[in-house]
Amino acid sequence: MSVKSYRQALNEALHQEMARDPHVIVIGEDIAGGAGASGQQDAWGGAFGVTKGLLGAFGPARVRDTPISESAFVGAAVGAAATGLRPVAEIMFVDFLGVCFDQIFNQAAKFRYMFGGKAVTPFVLRATFGAGTRSASQHSQALYPIFTHIPGLKVVIPSSPYDAKGLLTQAIRDNDPVIFLENKLLYDTVGEVPDGPYVIPFGEANILREGSDVTIIAFGRMVHIAMDAANALAKEGIDCTVIDPRTTSPLDEDTILESAEETGRVVIVDEANPRCGMAADVSSIIAEKAFGALKAPIMKVTAPHTPVPYAPNLEAAYLPDATRVAAAARAAFTYGK
Amino acid sequence: MSGMQLSRDELLNAYRTMRTIRVFEDRVSAEMASGDIPGNTHLYAGQEASAVGVCFNLTSTDSIASTHRGHGHCIAKGCDVDGMMAEIFGKDTGICRGKGGSMHIADLSKGMIGANGIVGGGPPLACGAALTAQILGRDDVAVCFSGDGAINQGTTAESMNLAQIWKLPVIFAVEDNGFGEATAKSFVVAGEITKRAEALGMAHAMVDGVDFFAVHDAAQEAIARARRGEGPTLLHIETPRYYGHFSGDPDNYRTAEEKAAMRLERDCLTVFRRRVLEAKLLNESDLDAVDAEVQELIDGAVKAARAAPQPGLETLTTDVYVRYV
Numbered sequence: 001m002s003v004k005s006y007r008q009a010l011n012e013a014l015h016q017e018m019a020r021d022p023h024v025i026v027i028g029e030d031i032a033g034g035a036g037a038s039g040q041q042d043a044w045g046g047a048f049g050v051t052k053g054l055l056g057a058f059g060p061a062r063v064r065d066t067p068i069s070e071s072a073f074v075g076a077a078v079g080a081a082a083t084g085l086r087p088v089a090e091i092m093f094v095d096f097l098g099v100c101f102d103q104i105f106n107q108a109a110k111f112r113y114m115f116g117g118k119a120v121t122p123f124v125l126r127a128t129f130g131a132g133t134r135s136a137s138q139h140s141q142a143l144y145p146i147f148t149h150i151p152g153l154k155v156v157i158p159s160s161p162y163d164a165k166g167l168l169t170q171a172i173r174d175n176d177p178v179i180f181l182e183n184k185l186l187y188d189t190v191g192e193v194p195d196g197p198y199v200i201p202f203g204e205a206n207i208l209r210e211g212s213d214v215t216i217i218a219f220g221r222m223v224h225i226a227m228d229a230a231n232a233l234a235k236e237g238i239d240c241t242v243i244d245p246r247t248t249s250p251l252d253e254d255t256i257l258e259s260a261e262e263t264g265r266v267v268i269v270d271e272a273n274p275r276c277g278m279a280a281d282v283s284s285i286i287a288e289k290a291f292g293a294l295k296a297p298i299m300k301v302t303a304p305h306t307p308v309p310y311a312p313n314l315e316a317a318y319l320p321d322a323t324r325v326a327a328a329a330r331a332a333f334t335y336g337k
Numbered sequence: 338m339s340g341m342q343l344s345r346d347e348l349l350n351a352y353r354t355m356r357t358i359r360v361f362e363d364r365v366s367a368e369m370a371s372g373d374i375p376g377n378t379h380l381y382a383g384q385e386a387s388a389v390g391v392c393f394n395l396t397s398t399d400s401i402a403s404t405h406r407g408h409g410h411c412i413a414k415g416c417d418v419d420g421m422m423a424e425i426f427g428k429d430t431g432i433c434r435g436k437g438g439s440m441h442i443a444d445l446s447k448g449m450i451g452a453n454g455i456v457g458g459g460p461p462l463a464c465g466a467a468l469t470a471q472i473l474g475r476d477d478v479a480v481c482f483s484g485d486g487a488i489n490q491g492t493t494a495e496s497m498n499l500a501q502i503w504k505l506p507v508i509f510a511v512e513d514n515g516f517g518e519a520t521a522k523s524f525v526v527a528g529e530i531t532k533r534a535e536a537l538g539m540a541h542a543m544v545d546g547v548d549f550f551a552v553h554d555a556a557q558e559a560i561a562r563a564r565r566g567e568g569p570t571l572l573h574i575e576t577p578r579y580y581g582h583f584s585g586d587p588d589n590y591r592t593a594e595e596k597a598a599m600r601l602e603r604d605c606l607t608v609f610r611r612r613v614l615e616a617k618l619l620n621e622s623d624l625d626a627v628d629a630e631v632q633e634l635i636d637g638a639v640k641a642a643r644a645a646p647q648p649g650l651e652t653l654t655t656d657v658y659v660r661y662v
Contacts, residue, residue, distance in 0.1 A: 025472060061472055067502065072461050072495035079465020079479075082450055083400060085472060087465075102492075106455050107462060114441040115451065116433035117656030151657050175659035203662045250662045 004193040006158075006186045009165035010050045010126075014088065016197045017172040018058050021086060024172055025062040026051055027077050028090030028126075035065040047092045048128060048187055070096055074125065075103035078177075081123035082111060086172060093139045094127040094181060108177040109152030123177045124168075130183040130221060130271060131319050137307035140315075142271040144219070145278050147179040148248040154178045154202055155249045159223040161191040163246055166200030173199065183221040183271075203250035207259075211239025214329045215259040218244060218269035219278055222320060226269050229325035238333050248278055253285055260286045264295035265332040269325050274302040296335035299328040340390070340553035341616060348619055349627060351393055351549060352609055355385040356631045357418065358409040359606060362580075364635050365408070365425060369584040373643070375427045378439040381409030383579035386605035387512050388413035390552025391480055391572075394560045400448045400466035400479040402459030406578075407452030410482050411442045414449040422638035428645035435648040436656070448477075456517075457490025459483055460509070464496050467505040467563075478506040478563040480556075486517030488530055497571070501537045506563035508556065509534070509571040512546065514578035519590050534571035546576030547603045550612065577603040 004012070018024045032055040033044025045052025055063045066073040070091060077087035091097060097104065104125065111119035131140040147155045154176055158164040164182070171178040208223065209230055218226035223244040230240040241259050245252055260266050266286055270279035279300040286298055301320045309315050343351070362382040368374050381388070384406075392401065392413035403410040411421055417432060424431030425439050432442055443451040450466055453459050463481030470477035487493050488511055500507045511530055515522050534541035540562060545551045552574060559570035577599045581588030588596070613619040 023473075064503075067495070067498060069495035069499060071492045072464060072499040075458075075461020075492065075496070076465040076468055076499060079402070079450065079462035080469045080472075081465070082445065082462070083466045083469040085469050102455055102458060103461055107453075107458060110441075111443075111451065112659065113657050114433060114437040115443040115445070116431070116436050118433075119443070119445055120659055154658070154661075176661075 001192050001194050003190050004161050005188055005190050006161045006164050006182070007048065007050055007188065009161035009193045010168055010182065011052060012193070013165045013168040013172070013197070014051060014054060015057060017169060018054065018062065020197070023084065024086045024088065025064065025080070026054055026088045026090065027064040027066060027073055029066055029068055029092060031090050032063055032065050046090060048184060051090065070100035071103060074100040075107065078103050078108040078121065078123050081108070081121045081177070082119055086122045088124040088126060088172060091125060091127040094129040094143045095138050095141050097127065097143065104147070104153070104179070105150045109150050112176070113152060120175050121177050122175050124171045124180055125178070126180045126182065128184040129181045130185060131303070131308045131315055132185050134310060134312060134315065136310040140308035142220070142303070144179070144181050144248055145272050145276055145281065148278065148281070149276070152177065153249060154247065156180045156202065156247050157220040158182070158246065159186065159220055159244050161189065161193045163200060163206065165193050166198050167246065169197055170199040170202060174202070181220070185221055200246070202247045203252050204246065205252035205255040206244045206246055207241065207255065208244060209240065209242040211241050213239045213263060214265045214267060214333050215241045215243065215263045216267045216269060216325065216329060217256060217282055218242065219248065220271060222269040222271050225320060225322050226325055228322035229329060232322065232326050233329055238329065240329060253289070256282060257286065257290050260290045261293040264293050265335070266294070267299045267301060267325060267328045267332055269301045269320055271303055271320060273305055274300065275305060277302055296332045299332050301325050301328050340550035341618070345619065348613055349623060351389055352624060353627045353631060354389045354413055355549065355606055355609065356627055357634065358382070358385045358388065358412050360631050360635045361412060361418065361422070362408060364639060366580060366584060368639060374425055376438055378425065378584045379406040379582065380580040380584065381406050383577040383599070383603070383605070384512055384514060384546065385409055386549040386552050386609070387510065387546045387574045387576050388482070390549045391508070391510050391556040393553055394557045395448070395478070395480065397448050398475070398477045400450050400463065400477065402450050402463040402466070402479065402481045403452045404459060404483055404487070405440050405452065405454055405456070406484065407442060408439070411444070411449055411452065415447045416442060416444045416449055418634060419638045419641055423642040423645050426642040426645070427647065428642055429648040430641070430645040434652060436652070457483070457487040457492040460487070460493045460496035463507050464500050464505055467500065467507040468503070470506055471503070476564045478508065478560055480508045480510055482510045482512060484517065485511060485513040485515070485522045485526060485530065488526060488533070494533070497534065497537055497539065497569070500569040501539050504566060504568035506566070507569045508559045508563060509569065510556070511571060511573050513573060513575050516578060516582065518582045519586070530573045531571060539569055539571055541571040541573065544572050544574045546574040547605045547608055549605060549609050
C-alpha cells in the first residue's frame with residue numbers, strides 16, 4: 001500500500017493486467033504518442049498520461065496508436081473482443097463517442113442478446129468526462145446516463161485512486177462490455193492504493209460516511225463535493241450518509257434504498273444534465289421502492305439543462321458545488337419540521 | 338489453383354451451397370407472403386456466387402462480417418440451415434434462440450461474427466477480427482461483406498485506412514448490386530469504388546459476381562495475400578439483386594423488362610452449370626441430384642421451423658450480460 005494518484009492507479013492496473021494476460025491490448029489516439037515522428041516515442045502516454053510506459057513494456061503490437069478514426073478503432077476493438085482479445089480502447093473525451101456510438105450501442109452492447117447468448121465481448125472503453133477545465137461544450141460532458149440507459153453495457157465511474165485501480169482491473173477481467181469513465185479533474189488526486197492487483201466488484205456501492213439525518217448519493221467527482229458538504233453540515237449538527245454507487249450499471253439499489261429508508265431524506269448529486277440523468281433515475285427508484293419512508297421530497301443537485309459553457313464564471317455556475325449540495329441537504333433536513 | 342481445377346466433390350459442394358442459398362431465399366420469400374414470418378427479410382438471391390466464391394477459400398477459424406442481406410453469407414460460412422430458418426421464424430430452436438432474427442444471424446463458432454442491421458456496421462468489426470489474428474500470430478483472415486451502399490459510410494472509409502496502415506488480413510468484399518435500398522448506385526456513389534482502395538495503396542480487383550469461378554479466383558488471391566501478411570484487398574463484386582430491398586418491397590423502381598432480363602442473363606447458377614458442363618467437369622444428372630437434395634433440405638427446414646416452439650418468456654431477460662449482479 002502506498003499513496004498514488006488516480007492517474008498512477010489506472011496506469012498500474014493497465015500494466016498489471018497486460019502483464020497478466022497477453023490477450024489484453026490497449027488501443028487509442030496518442031496512447032503512446034510520437035508514432036512516426038522523429039522525436040521521443042511514448043511522448044504523451046495518452047492525452048492525460050494514463051497509458052505512459054505501456055509501449056516500452058509491451059511493444060507496439062499491443063499498444064496501438066490509431067488514426068483519428070473513432071468508429072474504426074473502437075469498432076475494431078469490439079470485433080477483436082468478440083474474437084478472443086481483451087481490448088481496452090481509449091477515447092480522449094467521452095464527447096467523441098458521438099462519432100462512434102453505433103459501434104458501442106448497436107454492436108458491442110447487443111451481441112450477446114441478439115446472438116442468443118453465444119457471444120462474449122470483453123471490451124473496455126475508457127474515456128474522460130466532466131466540466132471544470134474551461135474546455136466548453138464538446139470536451140466537458142458527463143454522458144454516463146446515456147450508456148447506463150443501454151442494456152448490455154456496464155458503466156463505471158470511479159471517484160478515488162483506490163476505486164480506479166480496483167474497478168479498472170475488474171473491467172478488464174469482466175466478460176461484458178464496460179464503459180469506464182474518468183473525471184479529468186481527479187487525475188492528480190491521491191490516496192492509498194495497494195501495490196498488487198485487486199478487483200472491486202461492480203454493483204457494490206461505497207459508503208464513505210454514515211449519518212442518520214440525510215442520505216447524499218453522488219457520482220464520480222461529485223462524491224468529493226458531497227463529502228465537503230457533509231463535513232460542513234456536521235458542524236451544524238446535521239449528520240449525513242454519503243454513498244458512491246461507483247457503477248451506474250449495475251446499480252447497487254439495495255444500499256441506496258436501505259439508507260433512504262433509514263433517513264427518509266435524500267439528496268442526489270449528479271454532474272450530468274438533469275433530464276433522464278442519474279439523479280432522475282435514482283430518485284425514481286427511491287420514489288417507487290421507498291415511498292413510504294420518505295419524509296421530504298427527493299432533492300436533486302445537477303447541472304442545468306444546458307451545454308457546458310466556456311467562460312469561467314458560467315462554468316462554475318454550471319457545476320454543482322458543496323454550497324448547493326449543503327443547501328439541498330439542509331432543505332431536506334428541515335422539510336416538514 | 339483456379340476454381341476450374343477444383344475436384345468433383347468441391348465443385349458439387351460449391352454448387353450445392355449456391356443452390357441452397359437460392360432455394361432458401363425463394364422459400365423465405367414465399368413464406369413471408371404467408372404471413373407466418375415476423376418482421377422483415379432482405380433476400381440475397383442472385384448474389385450467391387459472391388458469398389460462395391469468397392467463402393470457399395475460408396476455414397472455420399477465418400471470420401466474416403455480414404450485412405442486413407446476410408442469409409447467403411451465413412450459409413456459405415457453414416451456419417446451420419435449420420437453425421437459420423427457425424431463427425427467421427422467431428423460434429426457440431433458432432440459431433440465436435429467436436432473439437436476433439434475419440438481420441442478426443451469427444455463429445461465432447463458425448467464424449460468422451454477425452449479420453448486421455446497420456449499413457457500415459461490419460467493416461470495423463472485421464478489422465477487429467483481423468487484428469485478433471494478427472496479434473495472436475494466427476494466419477486467419479477476416480472478410481467484410483458489404484454492399485455498394487456501405488461504401489459511402491464513414492466506417493468503411495475509416496476501416497479501409499486502418500486495415501491498410503496496419504496491414505490487417507482483411508478482405509473488403511463489396512457486393513455491388515446496383516442499389517442502396519431503392520436508390521441506384523449511379524445516383525449516390527461518386528467515382529469508381531476500386532479507386533477508393535487505390536487511393537490508399539490497397540490492392541483491389543473488379544470481379545464478375547455472376548461467375549463463381551471469377552469470384553473464387555479473385556478471392557483466393559486476396560486471401561492468400563492477407564495470409565502472407567501483405568495486407569488488405571478490396572474486391573468490387575458486381576452482382577444482381579433479384580428481389581427488392583426488403584421482402585415487401587414492390588420493387589417498382591425497376592422495370593419488369595429489366596428484372597426479367599436480369600434473371601435470364603445474370604443467373605450465377607445457370608452460368609455455373611454451363612461452365613462445368615462445357616468443361617465436362619460434372620454432368621447434368623449430378624447437378625439435378627443436388628437440386629433435389631437441396632429442395633428436400635429446405636422443405637425439412639421450413640417444416641421443422643414451423644413445428645418448433647416459440648422462445649420461453651423467461652428468455653426475454655436472459656443473455657443481456659455474461660454476468661450482471
